[in-house]
Amino acid sequence: MDQEQIRKYAEKKVREKQDFYNHLLVYILVNLFILIVRVYADAGLDWTLIFPALPWGIGLAFHWFHTFFGSDPVQFEKKVQKEMERYENSINK
Numbered sequence: 001m002d003q004e005q006i007r008k009y010a011e012k013k014v015r016e017k018q019d020f021y022n023h024l025l026v027y028i029l030v031n032l033f034i035l036i037v038r039v040y041a042d043a044g045l046d047w048t049l050i051f052p053a054l055p056w057g058i059g060l061a062f063h064w065f066h067t068f069f070g071s072d073p074v075q076f077e078k079k080v081q082k083e084m085e086r087y088e089n090s091i092n093k
Contacts (some may be wrong), residue, residue, distance in 0.1 A: 009074050020067040027060050 033054045038049060 014066050020063055023063055024059060027056060031056075 031049075034052065035049060
């Protein structure tokens with residue numbers, strides 16, 4: 001990989017992480033707002049608090065997984081190269 005490819009990859013990863021953290025912030029703020037409105041309206045704490053938070057939270061969990069553990073061809077190639085080097089070193093010993 002040359003420097004340009006490395007930079008593009010790094011920029012992509014930084015953008016993905018920023019997008020995830022923005023998503024997390026919006027999730028927290030919106031659900032906090034809903035909670036505050038429900039408490040001040042004396043509506044109590046019931047399933048209507050969980051209804052938007054649960055499916056959105058599941059989606060957020062998938063977003064987190066993809067951002068930090070998702071498959072990436074560059075990472076895959078690095079792992080293949082590392083495994084090849086490890087194998088070659090074990091043969092040469």
